[in-house]
Each structure stands twice: as C-alpha cells, then as structure tokens.
Amino acid sequence: MDIMQQDKITESFLERVFIMKTINDLFILEGMKDAVVLAGHRGLTRNVQTVNISDTPDVINFLTENQLLLTTGYAFKDDPESFCELIKQMHDLNCSGLVIKISRFFRQLPIEVKLLADELAFPIIDLPTSHTLGEVSRHILNYLNDHKAEQLYYALHVQKEFSNMLIKGYSLGALLEQLGHLLARPALLLNHRGEIIAQSNDFLKESTKEIKREILQKVKEDLPAAREGTAFSIPSREHQSFSTFPVQTKRQYPSMLVIYDSLTLPYPSSQMAIEQAGNVISFTIIKEQAIEENSRLLKNNFFSDLIEMKIHSDEEIFNRSNYYGLQKDMENICVVCTIDAQGETYETLQLYEKKVGELHNTVYDQLEDEIINENLEATLFTKGKYFVMILQFPKYGDEEINRITQFLENAQANFNGDFTLSFGVSHSAPSLKEIPNVYHQAVEAILTGYEHHLKGFVKFYKTKDLEELLKSLPRKDLKALYENTLKSLAYPKSKEEQELVKTIEVYLDAQCEISETSRKLFVHRNTVKYRIEKIEELLNCSLRDPADSLRVRVALVIGSILLEEQEAFK
Known part of the structure; x- marks a missing residue:
C-alpha cells in the first residue's frame, strides 16, 4: 500500500x-x-x-x-x-x-x-x-x-462484554464471532505459526475464501512483523488491508488477532477496543493452554509407564500408543533432546536450571513446530530433563537417516537463545514394545556426546563391541576376571610363558584347528599339541569347551585393555 x-x-x-x-x-x-x-x-x-x-x-x-x-x-x-x-x-x-x-x-x-x-x-x-x-x-x-472519551467508553463496554463471555466459558470461536459482530469486520485468530485457531462466520463464507488465503500467505511471509502487530495490504483488493494485533500467551511468541479492513473501522470502534477484546482472548488461550498442559502431563505419564515397563499387556500398549498418535507396524526411532549445560560453578548451574525451566515450553513448542514443518510422523513427550520424540517410518534406511539429520540440524539452527540443543538418536525398532530399548539407546547416545565434551551435536547410537563393554566395567572386576582365568599366564615373564599365551591367541583365532595353528606359528603340529595340553593343565580348562573358550577369549581382551592403560600411564 x-x-x-x-x-x-x-x-x-x-x-x-x-x-x-x-x-x-x-x-x-x-x-x-x-x-x-x-x-x-x-x-x-x-x-x-x-x-x-x-x-x-x-x-x-x-x-x-x-x-x-x-x-x-x-x-x-x-x-x-x-x-x-x-x-x-x-x-x-x-x-x-x-x-x-x-x-x-x-x-x-x-x-x-x-x-x-x-x-x-x-x-x-x-x-x-x-x-x-x-x-x-x-x-x-x-x-x-469527545470522540476519545467515546472510544474509551466503547472499549470498556467491549472489555466488560468479553469478560462476561470468558467467565461463562465461551469458546474462542464464539469470542471471534462476537468481535467480528461488534467491529462489523471479519476476524481471525492465528497461532504463532500463522495457523487458524478460530474465525468469525464471515471468514467461513465462500466469498471470503480467497481473501483468507491471501491473508494467511502474507502473515506467513513475514511472521516476525505479524507477531508484533502491523498492517498488510491485500494484493487482490486495491485500497483494502488487514491488521494484526499480538495476543500474548505463556508461549515465547504471541498468537495473532487479524482484523480485515481495520483501518476503516465503523465508529466508535478503535484499536483500544480491539486490544481489550485481545486481552480477554489472551486469557482464554492461556486457560486452554493450561488444559493442554494437563493433557500433556497424562501423555508423559503414559510414556514413563511405557519406558519403565509398567504396562504389561500388549493390547494396552498398542491401544494407548495409538491414542497418542503412535501406529503399529512402523519402524520406531527415538530422538532425545536436551538443552546443553553451561558452566560448572554453583552459581552458573543455578542460573542454567532457572533458564532451562523458563525455556521448557519454548523448546517444546519449537520441536512441535519443526515436526509439523517437516511433515513427520512423530509424537513428542518429555521425561525429566529430556524432550523425547518417537519418529515413525514405514521403512528405515539411508534416506530416512538423512531426513532425520536435516530435521534436527534445522531445529538447532532455528533455536533462538543463549543455549544450544543436542540430540541423541537411536537405532530403529519394528515394534512399539521395543520403545524402551530405543529410548535407552538415544539417552546413551546423548550421554556419549557429553562424555566427549561436545555441545550442539547430533549423535546416532552405536552398538558397543566387546572391548567397549568391558571398558565400562570397574577395573578391579576386570583384573580379577583376568587373573582368575589365565592364572600364572596372566603376567608371562619367561619366554616359554609368552609362547604359551601366543599359542592360546592363535589357536582360538584358528577355531581350535591344530594344523592351522602350527602353520601360523611356524612350528610342528606336535609342538602345538604339547603346548595346548600344557595350557589346559595350567588353566584347568578345555579350550574346545565353548564356555571355557569364551572365558579365555574375554580374558585375553581384558589383558589388552589393561596393557593399553598401563602403557598410557608410563
């Protein structure tokens, strides 16, 4: 314009x-x-x-x-x-x-x-x-x-009328219809994403369908300005416009009240009257958000019961999961999100805890927005300090992994604040009953990132091999298992003892084949036989027995871990 x-x-x-x-x-x-x-x-x-x-x-x-x-x-x-x-x-x-x-x-x-x-x-x-x-x-x-006094009277009249409607429990749709009637103008109520929450009946007519589409498009093209409140021209309507008015709620970004052709309001309507109506609409939204938060609490309680395996019936798991949008026969991937901590002193940690509390709804809303923007099949929960998303795909492969990565990187980039977000991503699981497993995988992935002092990361869960699992055990337990299994060969001193340990390693790697072992060691078959007999006598076991063989194999891995740590401290 x-x-x-x-x-x-x-x-x-x-x-x-x-x-x-x-x-x-x-x-x-x-x-x-x-x-x-x-x-x-x-x-x-x-x-x-x-x-x-x-x-x-x-x-x-x-x-x-x-x-x-x-x-x-x-x-x-x-x-x-x-x-x-x-x-x-x-x-x-x-x-x-x-x-x-x-x-x-x-x-x-x-x-x-x-x-x-x-x-x-x-x-x-x-x-x-x-x-x-x-x-x-x-x-x-x-x-x-005095036209100013008149506008004030009218604004107070609107405020009183809308307050009475609030007390009587009128819906947002009824409030918008009444506002449209009082202003003699079509009215829309949009959420912070520019999506319709409620509308007056004028905007339900076929004749206003195109105007409504243009309004929504203009708002989404410049959401920051629309949230602050401004006037927009309507491309298809010369000399006509619409205005947005911020409606504050508990969320970081306000909702928006949209009044069509608001610059030529019928007297004595005024911006003051719209603001008074907006205040009452704000209280109504906050009331509905409180109801929504109660529903969210019930949803999170279900998730806790599921993770802690307090739901024992398969039918109950499927029914309750379906109620919260989780479908059967899909690949389930768990994504856990946290706000990265800052500082290690008591004061900085206190400030962090306070800020996290304030940001909770903001992060939740943003993750919800990102899920909607990416058109993902996902359900969002919270558990303790974690925001948990269960993403579902008909199949899970490289394309889905790339899509998840892009989704999470967008969420990190769009997060406005002094803090950063980190994500842990699980493997996929084909059954809703396995959600506890993928949840723990995602948590482990995010904890692994923090162990490496990372921030603002996306880390996919990696299955630990035997050595990684053993490294996570207490050193005294590892040492006891190693010494009890290999006995005098645990710390070989003589050349003969060293040869016996080498023979164990090669013999087990060769799947207990005498000929293959002798070939790899460049010794005669009878020498290998002699050494094996002596080893089994020293260790009081049979290397061909699966249980004894496994125990010795584990002991050899422990030996390499202990030796590696010993070398590191030299």
Whole structure:
C-alpha cells in the first residue's frame, strides 16, 4: 500500500470519527446500558447532537433538532393527551427521542403514548431510578463532545462484554464471532505459526475464501512483523488491508488477532477496543493452554509407564500408543533432546536450571513446530530433563537417516537463545514394545556426546563391541576376571610363558584347528599339541569347551585393555 492510498484511508477514517451519533450508540454509556426501550424502536437510528433536561409543560419551546430530552414526566403524569401532543411536536421538530423515569410518576407508559411513538418511530426510553438525570446527561454530553472519551467508553463496554463471555466459558470461536459482530469486520485468530485457531462466520463464507488465503500467505511471509502487530495490504483488493494485533500467551511468541479492513473501522470502534477484546482472548488461550498442559502431563505419564515397563499387556500398549498418535507396524526411532549445560560453578548451574525451566515450553513448542514443518510422523513427550520424540517410518534406511539429520540440524539452527540443543538418536525398532530399548539407546547416545565434551551435536547410537563393554566395567572386576582365568599366564615373564599365551591367541583365532595353528606359528603340529595340553593343565580348562573358550577369549581382551592403560600411564 503506497503513502497516497494510506492517506486516503486515514482521511476516510477521520471523517467517520466525527459522524453524528445515534440513539443506538448511547447504550454503551453508564446508566444507558440498563435503560429499556418502551416504544418507537424503529427510531433508534435518529441522530443525537445535544441533551436537554426539563420537567416543564412548555419544554417544546426550548428544544431543538437532534436534541434528546431527559425528564421524569411529572408535567404529564395525569395528562396522557398533553404527553401525546409533546411527542407529535418533538417528532415534527426532528428531536432525537425522550428518556423518562417511567416508574417515578407513571406505573407504566400510557398505551396511547406508546401507540403514537411506535407509529412515528419516536423512541421513548425508560431510565432506571438508580441513575439521576444529571449523571446520565453528563455521560451523554461527554460522549457526544469527545470522540476519545467515546472510544474509551466503547472499549470498556467491549472489555466488560468479553469478560462476561470468558467467565461463562465461551469458546474462542464464539469470542471471534462476537468481535467480528461488534467491529462489523471479519476476524481471525492465528497461532504463532500463522495457523487458524478460530474465525468469525464471515471468514467461513465462500466469498471470503480467497481473501483468507491471501491473508494467511502474507502473515506467513513475514511472521516476525505479524507477531508484533502491523498492517498488510491485500494484493487482490486495491485500497483494502488487514491488521494484526499480538495476543500474548505463556508461549515465547504471541498468537495473532487479524482484523480485515481495520483501518476503516465503523465508529466508535478503535484499536483500544480491539486490544481489550485481545486481552480477554489472551486469557482464554492461556486457560486452554493450561488444559493442554494437563493433557500433556497424562501423555508423559503414559510414556514413563511405557519406558519403565509398567504396562504389561500388549493390547494396552498398542491401544494407548495409538491414542497418542503412535501406529503399529512402523519402524520406531527415538530422538532425545536436551538443552546443553553451561558452566560448572554453583552459581552458573543455578542460573542454567532457572533458564532451562523458563525455556521448557519454548523448546517444546519449537520441536512441535519443526515436526509439523517437516511433515513427520512423530509424537513428542518429555521425561525429566529430556524432550523425547518417537519418529515413525514405514521403512528405515539411508534416506530416512538423512531426513532425520536435516530435521534436527534445522531445529538447532532455528533455536533462538543463549543455549544450544543436542540430540541423541537411536537405532530403529519394528515394534512399539521395543520403545524402551530405543529410548535407552538415544539417552546413551546423548550421554556419549557429553562424555566427549561436545555441545550442539547430533549423535546416532552405536552398538558397543566387546572391548567397549568391558571398558565400562570397574577395573578391579576386570583384573580379577583376568587373573582368575589365565592364572600364572596372566603376567608371562619367561619366554616359554609368552609362547604359551601366543599359542592360546592363535589357536582360538584358528577355531581350535591344530594344523592351522602350527602353520601360523611356524612350528610342528606336535609342538602345538604339547603346548595346548600344557595350557589346559595350567588353566584347568578345555579350550574346545565353548564356555571355557569364551572365558579365555574375554580374558585375553581384558589383558589388552589393561596393557593399553598401563602403557598410557608410563
């Protein structure tokens, strides 16, 4: 939208600000809000410029066009005929209407007065006795003479109406419909991603389908600006625009209220009124988010039960998993995410814990956003400090691994803050019952990254070989197993003992074949036989026995681990 177009829209809006008010407009004011129209309903569109208060019989001599009369009706309490004559004269003078305290001197409005007022479309309004004529006159005059005060009154009226709807539990859809009605403009409520949460009925019509599509596209093209609140032009509609207003919630980014053609709002609507409605909508969203968090808690409790194997029935596992979006007969991959720690002092760790607590919902929302953006079949849980995603694929191969890697790198790159995210990724498992296994794999992968002092990493789980598993055991246990198995050969000193240990290694590698062992050692077959017999006598075992053979093999691996560590400390 260029500057000239903007100026024209602004001028049009300012012209509307000073349009004369009608009787209908007064019902937002204190006192008038409780008033009741007794007759002449069709005349509520009559204009009002000034107010007069009088109880004299000759009041018609002091009235002017577009003037509203406030009275107790004392002068006509026993004279319906004169009352009717006053109504005719006021109508001929084009007066606005009459506000009367009917219960003060009348039991009810005389029937002939009512019939005449209905016929002339001349409004007669009953003012409750709890409000004085002077008080109501002051409110009306302030309202007529000061458009800013009028907008404030209207904003307070909107705020009160929406607060009552909030208390009564109205849905976001009902709030949007009411806002659209009050502003006489179509309204949308979008989440922080620019997706529709609720909309007024105007946006459900086929005629507004294309406009809605353009609005959503423009918002998503510039989400940061839309979240802050700004005006956008509509490409297909010359001189027309829409505005966004931020709606704060518990999340890092606000939701957005979208008002179509908001720069030319019908008077007395104003941005202030929209903001008041937005505040109530904000509270409603926060209430719904609290309900959502309770549902999330139930989902996380299910995941904890699944990981801790507290669900014993296969049918219950499948049914509850399906309820939370996990399907049977799919490859399941677990991804665990954490916020990387910073610092090691007590103060920095305290600050880290506080910041992590504040970031929890932000990280959860972002991971949810990334899942939606990547169109992945995934369910997000939390367990302790971990954010856990179970990703599902019909098959799992290099293409899926690359897709997961790209997905996680995007999540890291899009994370705004002073902290970084790290991810551990499991192997795949074809059954929902195996989710506990893949969860522990993902946790192990992420812990391995931290053991290597990494930050902001993506680490895939790698199955440990025998040596890695043995290295994770306490050294005293390894040493005891090594010495008890190899006995005097555990620490070979003589050349003969060294030859015997070498013979064990080659003999086991050759699958206990005498000929193959002799060939590799360059010794005679009988020499190998002699050495094997001596070894089995020393170790009190049979190297052809599977159990004894396994025990000796493990002991030899332990020996290489201990020797490696011994060399490292030299």
